[in-house]
Amino acid sequence: MKKITIASFVAASFLSNVVVADDLIKKATDAGLKPIPNKTEELNKLIDPKGELTPAKIELGKKLYFDPRLSKSNLISCNTCHNLGLGGADTIPAAIGHKWTANPHHLNSPTVYNAVFHKAQFWDGRSPHLADQAQGPIQAAPEMAAPSELVVARITSIPAYVEEFKGAYGADVNISFKKIADTIALFEHTLVTPSPFDAFLQGKVDALTDAQKEGLNLFIDKGCATCHGDVALGGTMQPFGIVKKYRFADVGDFKGDKNGMVRTPTLRNIAQTAPYFHNGQLWTLEEAIKEMGSIQLGIEIDDKEASSIATFLHALTGKKPEVIYPMLPASTNDTPKPDAK
Amino acid sequence: MKKITIASFVAASFLSNVVVADDLIKKATDAGLKPIPNKTEELNKLIDPKGELTPAKIELGKKLYFDPRLSKSNLISCNTCHNLGLGGADTIPAAIGHKWTANPHHLNSPTVYNAVFHKAQFWDGRSPHLADQAQGPIQAAPEMAAPSELVVARITSIPAYVEEFKGAYGADVNISFKKIADTIALFEHTLVTPSPFDAFLQGKVDALTDAQKEGLNLFIDKGCATCHGDVALGGTMQPFGIVKKYRFADVGDFKGDKNGMVRTPTLRNIAQTAPYFHNGQLWTLEEAIKEMGSIQLGIEIDDKEASSIATFLHALTGKKPEVIYPMLPASTNDTPKPDAK
Numbered sequence: 001m002k003k004i005t006i007a008s009f010v011a012a013s014f015l016s017n018v019v020v021a022d023d024l025i026k027k028a029t030d031a032g033l034k035p036i037p038n039k040t041e042e043l044n045k046l047i048d049p050k051g052e053l054t055p056a057k058i059e060l061g062k063k064l065y066f067d068p069r070l071s072k073s074n075l076i077s078c079n080t081c082h083n084l085g086l087g088g089a090d091t092i093p094a095a096i097g098h099k100w101t102a103n104p105h106h107l108n109s110p111t112v113y114n115a116v117f118h119k120a121q122f123w124d125g126r127s128p129h130l131a132d133q134a135q136g137p138i139q140a141a142p143e144m145a146a147p148s149e150l151v152v153a154r155i156t157s158i159p160a161y162v163e164e165f166k167g168a169y170g171a172d173v174n175i176s177f178k179k180i181a182d183t184i185a186l187f188e189h190t191l192v193t194p195s196p197f198d199a200f201l202q203g204k205v206d207a208l209t210d211a212q213k214e215g216l217n218l219f220i221d222k223g224c225a226t227c228h229g230d231v232a233l234g235g236t237m238q239p240f241g242i243v244k245k246y247r248f249a250d251v252g253d254f255k256g257d258k259n260g261m262v263r264t265p266t267l268r269n270i271a272q273t274a275p276y277f278h279n280g281q282l283w284t285l286e287e288a289i290k291e292m293g294s295i296q297l298g299i300e301i302d303d304k305e306a307s308s309i310a311t312f313l314h315a316l317t318g319k320k321p322e323v324i325y326p327m328l329p330a331s332t333n334d335t336p337k338p339d340a341k
Numbered sequence: 342m343k344k345i346t347i348a349s350f351v352a353a354s355f356l357s358n359v360v361v362a363d364d365l366i367k368k369a370t371d372a373g374l375k376p377i378p379n380k381t382e383e384l385n386k387l388i389d390p391k392g393e394l395t396p397a398k399i400e401l402g403k404k405l406y407f408d409p410r411l412s413k414s415n416l417i418s419c420n421t422c423h424n425l426g427l428g429g430a431d432t433i434p435a436a437i438g439h440k441w442t443a444n445p446h447h448l449n450s451p452t453v454y455n456a457v458f459h460k461a462q463f464w465d466g467r468s469p470h471l472a473d474q475a476q477g478p479i480q481a482a483p484e485m486a487a488p489s490e491l492v493v494a495r496i497t498s499i500p501a502y503v504e505e506f507k508g509a510y511g512a513d514v515n516i517s518f519k520k521i522a523d524t525i526a527l528f529e530h531t532l533v534t535p536s537p538f539d540a541f542l543q544g545k546v547d548a549l550t551d552a553q554k555e556g557l558n559l560f561i562d563k564g565c566a567t568c569h570g571d572v573a574l575g576g577t578m579q580p581f582g583i584v585k586k587y588r589f590a591d592v593g594d595f596k597g598d599k600n601g602m603v604r605t606p607t608l609r610n611i612a613q614t615a616p617y618f619h620n621g622q623l624w625t626l627e628e629a630i631k632e633m634g635s636i637q638l639g640i641e642i643d644d645k646e647a648s649s650i651a652t653f654l655h656a657l658t659g660k661k662p663e664v665i666y667p668m669l670p671a672s673t674n675d676t677p678k679p680d681a682k
């Protein structure tokens with residue numbers, strides 16, 4: 001009978017930790033956590049505040065996002081490092097780009113999914129929005145390495161692209177580098193991934209398992225939501241290594257913005273985007289949770305707690321928009337040639 | 342009136358070159374050109390002779406095709422060099438792979454579209470079919486650089502992949518490297534692209550423009566169909582540089598198979614897959630056509646003729662199967678880590 005007694009005790013102990021769902025929704029909301037709106041009008045306020053999104057622009061943005069001819073070599077597209085099939089990231093510690101160059105600061109590629117909800121882009125938050133962000137990696141020497149004039153020359157040399165820009169923006173469109181990046185960003189604005197957590201916050205009390213609810217409760221109690229809040233569960237500038245120096249702080253030379261602040265990553269789809277931290281040094285959610293507790297909150301999160309919070313984080317894995325792989329228009333005799341050098 | 346006279350003369354001259362459509366269909370058929378069958382049963386004889394294709398296997402093969410974790414670095418997938426959005430190829434002269442290594446023989450990546458119709462795979466034809474071919478680039482050091490055991494370890498460490506293999510092949514499936522490559526090949530078997538040329542051969546006489554018909558007629562008259570025949574319009578082993586040495590023969594060290602034979606490329610979607618020839622040294626169809634005339638047929642094809650044949654070749658640009666970009670299952674703590682070294 002001993003086994004049964006232990007099992008009963010474990011079950012009772014487990015249940016006692018599960019707060020009533022309605023209370024937990026209120027607690028999460030009070031802690032600043034917000035769902036991805038499930039009403040189109042509310043969602044559009046977040047992803048399309050200027051009313052710019054049209055099917056033609058989104059489709060064109062998708063093509064550009066997947067087109068490696070936006071890189072100097074013709075080999076690297078936005079999707080190389082922000083792979084929509086891999087949680088919007090690349091599965092490696094630090095980005096590798098043109099000529100197999102590692103990111104000089106040893107920075108990990110953040111996911112593109114739900115990046116529209118970030119208050120700032122890049123790990124140092126230097127960019128206010130995706131339209132600005134998209135201009136960076138295309139031109140950066142260790143990433144896509146394409147001068148803006150080259151990108152414009154490639155795209156405008158392809159009549160089918162020119163026609164698509166006209167169709168999206170009107171016959172007098174100026175196909176500038178900014179316009180190209182803006183269009184990519186509009187596609188990225190559509191990359192939002194509603195998850196079981198969102199359904200739960202919206203009142204579907206059984207959208208989370210009891211174990212996930214317990215993890216959410218712990219996530220809030222431990223203070224994680226302080227920095228990982230709002231719709232993105234992250235995406236704002238925060239001090240880093242508040243209590244203690246990050247264990248792998250010396251891998252790469254990244255020190256945050258001029259005030260040492262770091263843009264927190266979104267926790268949405270985090271179970272799909274290992275490795276973790278700005279320099280990609282931790283490979284499991286549990287390790288990352290414990291490190292965060294130690295360096296940011298000054299608490300020790302034990303194995304069982306880390307596992308519980310990780311269980312909740314899996315409930316942030318969302319449904320990805322269906323993407324039909326784009327057929328890209330062929331280069332012409334006038335298209336500037338690839339250059340792998 | 343002079344202008345009108347000239348215009349009339351040009352029109353008459355043009356029309357005189359257009360053979361009657363029914364005769365041209367017969368002429369093309371007699372020359373050994375064959376359409377992609379439009380009847381499922383006939384098509385299946387070519388793409389699924391063993392009756393292996395199922396939706397589950399095709400979907401799994403698609404995921405593997407797009408998964409960069411089949412490479413040592415986690416950065417290169419089959420789709421990197423055989424990009425389904427770019428005519429099934431990569432737009433660069435010679436393939437670039439792991440550690441940005443150029444193909445040591447300076448070989449151009451052939452298209453994956455319609456490769457199922459090839460009688461041999463690789464430029465030297467060393468592989469009899471796609472299931473065998475797919476094993477090569479994954480392991481090759483300058484390509485994906487992944488030892489077969491690493492590929493198996495990666496895939497089998499991901500429970501969602503294991504489940505998909507069981508769903509596709511049965512619970513007792515052995516997820517070997519061969520099985521992984523075989524599954525990729527089954528997806529590739531579905532990558533066939535019916536074109537206006539096929540509709541024409543199947544009796545839709547207005548599927549080609551008059552200019553395309555004229556180009557087809559010239560294509561046959563010049564002797565191009567001798568090597569570029571059958572369903573693939575290519576894909577067989579042929580002598581290369583018969584009459585004259587290829588102008589760029591010294592770029593790279595490729596000399597064909599042990600008898601100097603080279604696998605002809607398919608001409609399907611050729612307008613989308615510049616640059617041309619095994620070492621990717623020619624960027625326009627017209628140049629490639631003239632070079633072929635010179636070195637293979639011992640004839641001079643003039644600018645006007647080359648342009649006419651190129652016009653026909655555009656009619657080989659086919660409709661690509663719609664591919665929904667696959668969402669790949671996340672790596673686990675047991676998944677062997679990426680290695681960019």
